[in-house]
Amino acid sequence: MIKDSEKELEKKFQEKIDRGESIEPKDWMPERYRKQLIRMMGQHAHSEIVGMLPEGNWITRAPSLKRKAVLLAKVQDEAGHGLYIYSGTETLGISRDEMNSELLSGKAKYSSIFNYPTLSWADMGAIGWLVDGAAIINQTALAKCSYGPYARAMVRICKEENFHHKQGYEILATLMKGTEEQREMAQDAVNRFWWPSMMMFGPSDKNSPNSEELMRWKVKRFSNDELRQRFVDRTVPQAENIGIKIPDPALKWNEETRHYDFGEINWEEFYNVISGKGICNKERLQARNEAHDKGAWVREAALAYAKKQASQEFAA
């Protein structure tokens, strides 16, 4: 059989994607497709892992045993989500160790939302409702992406995210039915998390350098701005329902487009946080490094034990 040239392979690859078929780990793929997916999936997995930190901050101070159990379950889910995506990424030829060291050294990026502090209990509500709400919209789109292992991980994650989303909303709804002080607390949390959540969809379409290629490869199925609009349209009525105000004076229903119009994002803040100048960037990385270093003996002991067991099994 004559080997196809690179051009030929690339053409077949694109045709396969255009037919709506999935790309699986052993299939031929352009180097750039592989690289882009490693970058995207790696960032996504890191975000799940770092995302445990702002919420972990409130586990010991949850207001009731029920809320504590729920928060623990949610944080455990985030760990699970990180693991699904890490193992999906490994099918592209990068090792877990490599990804882990990229996160620990600060070389790899993760979602900028997790570099904001969680100052009050209401933040657990705002994160579940807004941050997980935004994540669901992103991930539902990714569940149809062309790379099989990524899409499958997303299907699994989306099922679990709905619980995260609703429990967050319930926290805020409960606070909004409480005292004046509790209502203020809920509103304050939304004031702080609204814009960072809007930023989770990434730069606007006119400044999104990777988008065209990723859309052609069906890694992305919708543009950043489309998904952001979907988030706003879905979230505003939920806010109104419990009396929360969205902190955007430009927010207005547009009868003509049948969508909400909204104000401009502070892109300077967005790029600042991405480039490591957010409030908690240092703290998050430090916490990850500490956990990794302090857990080293456990990983080593488990491996030593496994080796010893294996050699005894062999001898017997």
Place this chain on the structure above:
Amino acid sequence: MNNEWPLWEVFTQKKSGLPFEHAGSLHAPDKEMALQNARDVYSRRNEATCIWVVETKNIVSSTPEDVGSFFEPSNDKIYRHPNFYKTPGAAFE
């Protein structure tokens, strides 16, 4: 580092009677921990009543390059399908 735990593939059975399905993979130092981790990672909501784990290096897979020649032999055997046969008048369903 370079002390990575081996990679395992996880297969879960939702209910007895149903086939096992690939759930994903994970790292674990040995088979006991592979099973426990598989439960924690892939069945936090009763997604499984039974789990298989197997070290990834032991999986044998066909390759996409061979897809043509490997599966070709079944393409021209349409007589293996029931709709190949004419059964005038008789009820089979």
